[in-house]
Amino acid sequence: MAACLANVQRGFSALHHSCLTYFHRPLISSFVINSRGCACHTDRASISQSIFEEKRSSKQWEDSLFSRPRSPRDNFRTCTIDMPEDRSNKLHRGELRAKVLKRRAEKSLYPPAEISLHIIGSGAFGAPRALYMLAGNSSYLFNCGEGAQRLLCEHKMKLGKLEHILVTHLSWENYGGLPGLLLSLHEMGLPSLTLHGPPDVEKLIERAQSFVKINAMEVLKKEYSDVPYEDETLIISYVPIWGGKKEKDGFDDSDLETTNYCNLEGRKRRRLNTHNNAEMRGSGQEDALKIKERDMSVAYICRLKPRAGSLLLEKCLDYKVPTGPLLGCLKRGEDVTLENGTVVHSQDVMSPQDPGSLFFVVDCPTEAFLKSLMKSGHFQSHMETSGLDPSVIFHFTPPEVMGNLKYQDWMSQFPKSTIHISLNRDSTCLGNREVYRNQFKLNSLDPVVFPLLKEFPSVNKNEAEILSPLNGSATSVSSKVLAISATDGVVQARTLTQFRLRPKMGLDFSSSIVISSEEALSEIPSNESDVNVRDRVHESVQAKRDSDTVITSESQDFPRILFLGTGSSVPQKTRNTSAILFTIKKKHHMMLDCGEGTLGQLVRFFGLSKTWKILTHLNATYISHLHADHHIGLISILQAREEAFMLQEKPFQPMKLFAPQPVIQWLDFYNMHFESIDHLYQAHDNALLLNDNETMLKNVLESLGLRRMQTCRVSHCPDAFGVSLTDLKGWTTVYSGDTRPCNNLVFLGMDCDLLIHEATMEDDMVEAAHIKAHSTVSQALDIAERMQSKHIILTHFSQRYCKIPILSQSAALRAGIAFDFMQGNCIPMDLPSVWDT
Ligand SMILES: [Zn+2]
Numbered sequence: 001m002a003a004c005l006a007n008v009q010r011g012f013s014a015l016h017h018s019c020l021t022y023f024h025r026p027l028i029s030s031f032v033i034n035s036r037g038c039a040c041h042t043d044r045a046s047i048s049q050s051i052f053e054e055k056r057s058s059k060q061w062e063d064s065l066f067s068r069p070r071s072p073r074d075n076f077r078t079c080t081i082d083m084p085e086d087r088s089n090k091l092h093r094g095e096l097r098a099k100v101l102k103r104r105a106e107k108s109l110y111p112p113a114e115i116s117l118h119i120i121g122s123g124a125f126g127a128p129r130a131l132y133m134l135a136g137n138s139s140y141l142f143n144c145g146e147g148a149q150r151l152l153c154e155h156k157m158k159l160g161k162l163e164h165i166l167v168t169h170l171s172w173e174n175y176g177g178l179p180g181l182l183l184s185l186h187e188m189g190l191p192s193l194t195l196h197g198p199p200d201v202e203k204l205i206e207r208a209q210s211f212v213k214i215n216a217m218e219v220l221k222k223e224y225s226d227v228p229y230e231d232e233t234l235i236i237s238y239v240p241i242w243g244g245k246k247e248k249d250g251f252d253d254s255d256l257e258t259t260n261y262c263n264l265e266g267r268k269r270r271r272l273n274t275h276n277n278a279e280m281r282g283s284g285q286e287d288a289l290k291i292k293e294r295d296m297s298v299a300y301i302c303r304l305k306p307r308a309g310s311l312l313l314e315k316c317l318d319y320k321v322p323t324g325p326l327l328g329c330l331k332r333g334e335d336v337t338l339e340n341g342t343v344v345h346s347q348d349v350m351s352p353q354d355p356g357s358l359f360f361v362v363d364c365p366t367e368a369f370l371k372s373l374m375k376s377g378h379f380q381s382h383m384e385t386s387g388l389d390p391s392v393i394f395h396f397t398p399p400e401v402m403g404n405l406k407y408q409d410w411m412s413q414f415p416k417s418t419i420h421i422s423l424n425r426d427s428t429c430l431g432n433r434e435v436y437r438n439q440f441k442l443n444s445l446d447p448v449v450f451p452l453l454k455e456f457p458s459v460n461k462n463e464a465e466i467l468s469p470l471n472g473s474a475t476s477v478s479s480k481v482l483a484i485s486a487t488d489g490v491v492q493a494r495t496l497t498q499f500r501l502r503p504k505m506g507l508d509f510s511s512s513i514v515i516s517s518e519e520a521l522s523e524i525p526s527n528e529s530d531v532n533v534r535d536r537v538h539e540s541v542q543a544k545r546d547s548d549t550v551i552t553s554e555s556q557d558f559p560r561i562l563f564l565g566t567g568s569s570v571p572q573k574t575r576n577t578s579a580i581l582f583t584i585k586k587k588h589h590m591m592l593d594c595g596e597g598t599l600g601q602l603v604r605f606f607g608l609s610k611t612w613k614i615l616t617h618l619n620a621t622y623i624s625h626l627h628a629d630h631h632i633g634l635i636s637i638l639q640a641r642e643e644a645f646m647l648q649e650k651p652f653q654p655m656k657l658f659a660p661q662p663v664i665q666w667l668d669f670y671n672m673h674f675e676s677i678d679h680l681y682q683a684h685d686n687a688l689l690l691n692d693n694e695t696m697l698k699n700v701l702e703s704l705g706l707r708r709m710q711t712c713r714v715s716h717c718p719d720a721f722g723v724s725l726t727d728l729k730g731w732t733t734v735y736s737g738d739t740r741p742c743n744n745l746v747f748l749g750m751d752c753d754l755l756i757h758e759a760t761m762e763d764d765m766v767e768a769a770h771i772k773a774h775s776t777v778s779q780a781l782d783i784a785e786r787m788q789s790k791h792i793i794l795t796h797f798s799q800r801y802c803k804i805p806i807l808s809q810s811a812a813l814r815a816g817i818a819f820d821f822m823q824g825n826c827i828p829m830d831l832p833s834v835w836d837t
């Protein structure tokens with residue numbers, strides 16, 4: 001056995017530079033290695049002593065983590081302001097900023113020659129809602145749901161050109177991706193950005209700055225108004241659509257169109273929670289309440305500015321116009337007289353002017369908004385044949401409202417030539433191609449640890465005919481367009497479907513994301529040596545599994561872990577931000593951290609129907625600290641979870657939430673100002689679980705299937721925690737969250753069964769790791785040794801490593817490396833080791 005495993009390891013190292021290197025570490029990663037054999041004899045007394053010394057010698061910033069009493073307000077500030085920053089980062093950002101400023105200064109005053117709209121997030125369940133418009137050197141983004149940034153990056157949309165983000169309606173599905181995107185844009189050196197949307201749209205960003213540090217970027221606000229926005233490319237008119245609780249309150253909005261709503265005091269259209277409602281009713285402010293409860297969605301009517309035709313050089317030659325200034329005159333529309341007396345008219349040598357097309361972006365969030373939409377005069381002038389036909393209307397409207405006869409009737413009043421594209425739950429495209437490809441590769445190594453992803457976006461028959469690449473000619477585009485609009489009426493959004501506005505106009509499916517297993521399989525290396533190594537790996541893994549005790553009983557099958565996000569800070573193609581689904585026992589799940597897009601990751605892994613079931617059994621979530629890459633996916637999980645209970649007709653149970661106080665405050669704020677979510681969770685401060693305080697939450701823990709849950713403060717930012725979870729059988733799993741090497745954690749996790757530790761940096765970046773308060777691979781392994789944990793898995797890898805972090809051979813043999821969608825039972829026999837101890 002040992003010889004066989006040694007062969008595999010030799011095979012790995014021999015292949016270090018071959019394409020199978022890619023497989024090497026993933027395979028090792030799938031096996032949890034016994035680290036107890038390492039020479040280390042730490043005892044509790046010496047750890048207590050070293051904790052004391054560590055505290056005494058640490059810098060002021062670190063001191064604040066442990067001792068300084070803080071007000072809640074203080075928490076928010078210190079989390080971002082006190083986090084140290086690498087100087088090289090600042091310099092790099094400065095350079096990028098200079099480039100962006102230069103590009104903006106050089107921008108032409110004339111409308112760009114090429115303008116196209118790209119669907120980024122289709123609105124499918126688990127996918128963001130986002131529409132990107134590229135116009136020369138500027139770009140615009142309509143809505144930015146969770147995961148939009150990941151798709152924008154994977155599909156190489158030019159984020160450096162982004163100048164405007166336009167939000168339709170204040171709901172998480174429209175802007176859940178905004179905090180993360182702004183953070184990335186800030187790092188890219190973007191000097192400013194304009195945010196358009198309903199009143200209060202900027203509030204979210206202001207508050208999110210407690211965990212999204214964007215102090216070097218100016219976020220300008222352009223609230224909807226009667227005055228359109230205008231730049232060199234287009235004119236955007238804002239159309240308010242009103243909803244609210246009029247039926248309940250007997251509030252008739254027939255007078256709405258004449259109301260001067262701009263002057264109403266109650267323009268904060270927050271969704272008040274019941275407590276506030278009661279308070280206001282009690283104080284006799286019922287009229288104000290009616291106004292405040294009203295909700296607003298903003299539709300955008302976008303009109304491209306006309307663009308002059310271009311000079312047709314062949315025609316100029318025919319007229320014998322000499323090269324030189326006369327060509328410039330003709331281009332400017334002036335007629336010229338040649339030396340021989342011939343008069344050349346500009347219109348004879350220029351292509352016709354592009355008058356500028358029109359498109360709409362509409363979001364009618366619920367049926368309560370229908371009346372206002374129907375009555376809006378802004379759309380009526382573009383209905384039937386007015387000469388100002390919209391070429392395309394993007395509907396962010398949900399399926400249940402689009403199916404309403406009133407909405408259908410409203411749509412039917414637009415000219416037949418108008419294309420309707422919907423970005424909503426009826427879509428099936430999640431949009432990430434690379435995730436599927438990667439999992440196919442990993443699956444070829446071990447289908448147990450890396451199962452194939454369930455959700456395979458299906459293509460409907462109509463689309464299938466059209467999705468073959470187009471030739472790019474205008475006629476083929478428009479004939480495809482007609483084929484669709486005549487049969488279906490509405491095109492369902494698919495990531496990277498384009499609508500070209502200029503120079504040729506029409507729908508283009510040539511880049512639309514369709515994932516085929518054949519394509520993914522064809523990318524798996526198949527030369528002889530690769531296949532040999534793979535076969536040897538399979539054999540040795542199987543042999544190891546056969547030699548271990550076969551575990552079949554259910555009681556021994558838990559706990560299980562499924563990594564849903566294993567990258568740090570910014571989501572990338574194959575590694576999303578932090579999330580681990582920890583299954584304590586059957587139908588008892590708990591999420592450890594919940595980065596942006598975690599819901600989408602669940603859908604990819606389990607498929608739609610199983611995701612609904614998992615959500616109803618997701619009894620708890622633990623958040624380690626306030627950084628966005630650890631909790632920004634929480635709101636969509638909470639909202640989807642409520643939906644899951646409703647769909648399955650089960651009585652709703654709020655989710656237990658263990659989180660640092662600032663995260664709980666952030667959710668409270670969101671609840672107060674945007675959407676009612678406080679009924680979806682029961683919050684417990686992580687600090688309650690410090691220092692053997694677990695008896696305080698004994699009942700709560702028991703209901704989760706846990707014997708004990710303890711936290712400790714770790715060395716990362718204020719209110720950052722590590723956690724230890726012990727199930728009823730006594731199996732203990734420790735999760736570090738983000739931290740520098742931390743003695744508190746060693747003490748907390750002493751003798752644990754499994755340590756999941758962050759390893760953001762490679763070993764030669766010790767200094768950078770220290771500055772950013774993270775750990776290197778060797779530091780994480782050292783913690784495991786001192787803790788005497790039986791097994792260790794590393795996660796939270798810097799996104800600088802596109803697929804796998806750089807590890808020494810010995811490190812690779814001592815630790816498992818987490819990958820997105822890597823699953824396993826925590827029991828060592830089920831995760832055989834290639835390290836024969
Ligand atoms: Zn992190």
Ligand SMILES: [Zn+2]
Pocket residue numbers: 625627716738
């Ligand atoms: Zn962090």
